[in-house]
Amino acid sequence: MTPFRFIHTADLHLDSKFAGMKGLSESVRQHLRESTFSALRHLMTLAVAEQVDFILISGDIYDAADSSLRAHLSLQAAFEELGTHGIHVYIIHGNHDPLDGPRLQIQNAEHVHVFGAEVESYIARRRGDQQEVAVISGISYPTSKVTENTAMKFLRDPDSSLFHIAIHHANVDGDPAHETYSPCTRKELEASGYDYWALGHIHQRRVIQEYPHIVYAGNIQGRSVKETGPKGCYVVEVLEDASLHMTFHELDSVRWFREEISIEGIHNEDEWIIRVEDHVDTIRRLRPGQMSIVRWIITGRSSLHRALEGGHIADELEQELRRREIERAENGHFGGLVWTESISLQSGIEIDRADMMREDSFLGEMMRLESQAEQDGEFGNELIETAMTQLMSNREIRRMISESSEQERQEWLYRAGELGAVLLLERAADGGRK
Ligand SMILES: [Mn+2]
Structure with missing residues (x-):
């Protein structure tokens, strides 16, 4: 096999607004707003320094369907630079920047390949000697909600001996933390005959498996406290013996x-x-x-x-x-x-929670309920729902609850338990025990 190297990146979310952040001054907000653009510049520098043959971008390039002019122009400039180095770019659009959005079209230059709403394939070549090295297939989201398993549309050419790459924006094995768009299973991808699934959509990078490789590159810049730790992309080297060598590079x-x-x-x-x-x-x-x-x-x-x-x-x-x-x-x-x-x-x-939980008192009963809710998520959700019935008439509170994560709900319960314990113990100290 002819050796070659490429970058797998995803979820650039260019021009993310970081709207939920409180207390920022104008200059700090500006700096934060720059971060997705800085990450893009780091990506370009890396591509040139690593002399990759091509870059794969697995969807959600723009944060919003009506991408800003700035996001569009930054991307065009980045691609032009890649062109001067002979680096090709293969792009799919995801749920944040679907094909039917009002955003500006990425210009289809000779080295820039944007996939359409049906699976298409290109033959990728090595930069220097123009040898054919890989078949790259991909599909873009026609609209923001794709609920069909489009992975089944990727069909490997059985007669080709080239390395086969699939670029896909999908939720593999139903990750509950993300919308279940393009749902598919690891087993289906494994059986597809492709050598490398370059995935986007889940922002946490993860090598799901190797040979064939099924990989989420994660996003290149964290966008909220739910996205902690280093963010970046993979440089993937395919060696002569068809083995792969992957290196993570920070870009945030x-x-x-x-x-x-x-x-x-x-x-x-x-x-x-x-x-x-x-x-x-x-x-x-x-x-x-x-x-x-x-x-x-x-x-x-x-x-x-x-x-x-x-x-x-x-x-x-x-x-x-x-x-x-x-x-x-x-x-x-x-x-x-x-x-x-x-x-x-x-x-x-x-307090000794264990002691208190054994107590035959209102407080003991409350602690037992809370502990049960911690262990049994469904029971916990029911408890929260009952407790919040009166508040649910407020639209804003309804929205907060529906958008809350399992972890956040657990934290509320814990806080409520602690607050309850403080109040009950104070009451007991004030009068109950006298
Ligand atoms: Mn995304």
Whole structure:
């Protein structure tokens, strides 16, 4: 087999708006809005440095169907640059940028191949000697909702000995965290005869299996606290003996973190503030050249919990931490910026939960219910639904609940349990036991 190399990337979501972010100053917001474009520039630099023969983009190039002019022009400029290096680009559109959207058409230059609404195939060549190296098949979303299993439309040519690549924007094995568009199974892809499934749609990168390779490249820039950790693309080398060598390359310029800080052993507010500040500095040292966004998750049990739960200190610290970073940004220091997305209280009072759960009391009963809900998701959902019946008449609250993740609902339950315990214990201390 003739050796060659390519980049597999997906879900660029160019010009993402980061609309849900609170408390940003104009300059920090601007910097954040730049991040998807920076990641695109990093991708281009990498393609040239790695001398790849071609790039595959597995859908959701634009964040919105009516892509901005800026997103469109950036992409055109990037592709033109690739052209000057003889690097071809193979693109499909996904649910965020379907073919029927009002966006501007990507110009079909000689080295830019945009797949249509039915499976099409191209023969890819090696850059230098123009040897044929691979057959690349792909299909774009005609509309934003594709509920049919379009993977079944990919048919490998049985007579061709070339390496076969399928580019697809799909949900393999029904990942519940993403819309089940183009649903298909790992087994179906494995049986298809293709050598490499270059997948997009799921933003968490993952090599589902090897030989044949079924791979999600993940997105190139995290877009929310649900997308933590390094984001980038794969450089894939196909060697003479048909073995594959894959290397992940970071491309993101803003990185998301969920960082746990325990209040264990801390009993006053000043100590706690110092502990949080220390964590901020740690992240800053970790990422001196880039911006980081962090959700601080306060865990553990100590007497400090009542102060955190009852007062404004967490809110005030959140604002103070943001104010400091805004000041850094005003002075032009975006490298090492550590933005506090939020401080999430998941700490608890100093109680022995196990003890309390055995108690024959209202509190004990509440703890048992909460614990049961933690273990049984369906029961938990029912509990939340019952508890929220009155609130459900509010449209905004209905929307929040329907869009919440399993993890968020678990966190609400836990918080509710802790808050209930604080209130009940206070009542007991005030009168009940006298
Ligand atoms: Mn996407």
